[in-house]
Amino acid sequence: MSLRDDLARAIADARDRAVASGTLTLQPDASLPPIGIERPAKPEHGDLASNVAMQLAPAARSAPMRIAEALVAAFEPPPSIAGVSVAAPGFLNFRVDPVWMASQVGPILAAGTDFGRNTASEPRRINVEFVSANPTGPLHVGNARGAFVGDVLSRVLSAVGHDVVREYYFNDFGAQVINLGLSVLARRRGDDLPDDGYRGAYVEDLADAMPDELVAEASASPDEAGRIVGAWATERVRAGIEASLERLGVRFDVWKEESSLHDGGWVSRSVDQLRASGHVYEADGATWFRSTDFGDDKDRVIFRSNGLPTYFASDIGYVTEKLSRGFDELIYIWGADHHGTVARVRNAARAMGHDPDAVRMLLIAWVRFVRDGAEIPMSKRSGEFITLDDVLDEVGVDAARWFFSSRAFSTGIDFDLELAKTQSNENPVYYVQYAHARASSILRHAADADLRPDPTRTGELLAHPAEQALVRHLLEFPDALATAAERRETHEVPRYCYELASAFSAFYRDCKVLSEDADLSRARLALVDATRSVLVNGLDLLGIAAPESM
RNA sequence: GUCCCCGUAGCUCAGUGGACAGAGCAACCGCCUUCUAAGCGGUCGGUCGCAGGUUCGAAUCCUGCCGGGGACGCCA
Numbered sequence: 001m002s003l004r005d006d007l008a009r010a011i012a013d014a015r016d017r018a019v020a021s022g023t024l025t026l027q028p029d030a031s032l033p034p035i036g037i038e039r040p041a042k043p044e045h046g047d048l049a050s051n052v053a054m055q056l057a058p059a060a061r062s063a064p065m066r067i068a069e070a071l072v073a074a075f076e077p078p079p080s081i082a083g084v085s086v087a088a089p090g091f092l093n094f095r096v097d098p099v100w101m102a103s104q105v106g107p108i109l110a111a112g113t114d115f116g117r118n119t120a121s122e123p124r125r126i127n128v129e130f131v132s133a134n135p136t137g138p139l140h141v142g143n144a145r146g147a148f149v150g151d152v153l154s155r156v157l158s159a160v161g162h163d164v165v166r167e168y169y170f171n172d173f174g175a176q177v178i179n180l181g182l183s184v185l186a187r188r189r190g191d192d193l194p195d196d197g198y199r200g201a202y203v204e205d206l207a208d209a210m211p212d213e214l215v216a217e218a219s220a221s222p223d224e225a226g227r228i229v230g231a232w233a234t235e236r237v238r239a240g241i242e243a244s245l246e247r248l249g250v251r252f253d254v255w256k257e258e259s260s261l262h263d264g265g266w267v268s269r270s271v272d273q274l275r276a277s278g279h280v281y282e283a284d285g286a287t288w289f290r291s292t293d294f295g296d297d298k299d300r301v302i303f304r305s306n307g308l309p310t311y312f313a314s315d316i317g318y319v320t321e322k323l324s325r326g327f328d329e330l331i332y333i334w335g336a337d338h339h340g341t342v343a344r345v346r347n348a349a350r351a352m353g354h355d356p357d358a359v360r361m362l363l364i365a366w367v368r369f370v371r372d373g374a375e376i377p378m379s380k381r382s383g384e385f386i387t388l389d390d391v392l393d394e395v396g397v398d399a400a401r402w403f404f405s406s407r408a409f410s411t412g413i414d415f416d417l418e419l420a421k422t423q424s425n426e427n428p429v430y431y432v433q434y435a436h437a438r439a440s441s442i443l444r445h446a447a448d449a450d451l452r453p454d455p456t457r458t459g460e461l462l463a464h465p466a467e468q469a470l471v472r473h474l475l476e477f478p479d480a481l482a483t484a485a486e487r488r489e490t491h492e493v494p495r496y497c498y499e500l501a502s503a504f505s506a507f508y509r510d511c512k513v514l515s516e517d518a519d520l521s522r523a524r525l526a527l528v529d530a531t532r533s534v535l536v537n538g539l540d541l542l543g544i545a546a547p548e549s550m
Numbered sequence: 551g552u553c554c555c556c557g558u559a560g561c562u563c564a565g566u567g568g569a570c571a572g573a574g575c576a577a578c579c580g581c582c583u584u585c586u587a588a589g590c591g592g593u594c595g596g597u598c599g600c601a602g603g604u605u606c607g608a609a610u611c612c613u614g615c616c617g618g619g620g621a622c623g624c625c626a
Contacts, residue, residue: 036568051567089568089569304624310623336555337620340620411563505589549586
């Protein structure tokens, strides 16, 4: 139970008591707005504030100030709250009890890595599918954002208590695999590339790496050459992708191959189910899904007139296959260019009787990669792209993780490689890591002096404003984590970590930890240790290291 | 033409109906005999794209326009 939850409940109780005693009258059919708790921008407005009186004004047909007075009269503060006041135009401003606040250091320390976790009221089974880049070339920087967003979001959802499966959809089925095979084979033989063949240095590397037996096998059956070489090449590319992801610290539980959806009958069974419920028809020799029944602007082809399935066919089978594994929610992390396919996939899920709200697509906005003001094109076909590994060599994994998880995924961003390099030393990620290293250093000095953290008397000993502010930031970690999980957004986490590091720096400046006063030193050490612990928790959500020294 | 996202400080971005709009970077001025100066304090910097509307209250919600990006294939 967090500080905010406690307060929200106490306010709700006050509201109910005020209604019961007749000091507050609500319209009979009025719906009760949720109790909003926020941190005021200005310290003089208290530690926490609520706008509930203003929210209730329509339902009460009364002035917010009058409602606020009635709420205060009926308010029975929880132990954490020392005072409440009313401010125009109807804010309730609360002051947290300083002794209670400082006494929370012990519980935070005791909770350790569990602090702030498992707060989800309804734990769900969630499938997060991300990256899923086609195995026709190495990961490029454009794939980085989705990789980090998916990874951090998975960590966040799992931290609040959801059961998360991380999944990579591996496209080993379509024509582009054959195209890649033909491109590699042509390069090996010194022939001209196919018209829309793949270029780039990695194609040459693959051609050089081809075993002679494979060349012979492909030559023996020209009709199958593209498929044979393509299968070999995509496996090899996939190994490279896995190695890149490993370097990023991005891990997957399931690698699902598109071919398995067809081989396992998921596509055909799903289409049969759609057909049985009347959502499929034949026209122009093709098989169509009647997506317009669900608000789409046109119907969508499942099987082409040449009998081959579209991507959409696989998508339909995949939804069924995923949901058959018992997930309450499917999250697809897609590039913004997949926007057009969102409606049809959700419509198909709905047509098969699933809750469309359980199928959620997060569209990651485009990243424009820029060098010296000019955009760098990203195309595997042309071979003009910068690999992810190249960028990591320049800016480092921690800085890249921070950069991409710090932005809302719907915001398009410019990534200037020169700027990223020159700014990497000024990156806020190092500020947070530095705070952790500093805290670790203080704890080392204390250990050398035989001083151990002691949280038993922090309530009475830690009254300095910087100490109070630091504990208040520590107590906000559960809320920051919960907000990130609810919004399915990641950037709340780095924002919180930065603010905590900043509060720690202020404390470090104002409060000497190791001093002549042994009791105070031990209490402050407990606060330092608690801060170190929460910094570790926050950085862990981001997949960023927490160094002991820098 | 239709649909989606975005437009906030010089740059990169927060702010998803509340109290004088925030952070980092950049620029400028200070601070190391004291637990890590990868730090701290201060200064500079914004008609929140524009115009209407809803509201006690709008950067936030609605409408229109302008600007940027993306999507509209029996491509992948």
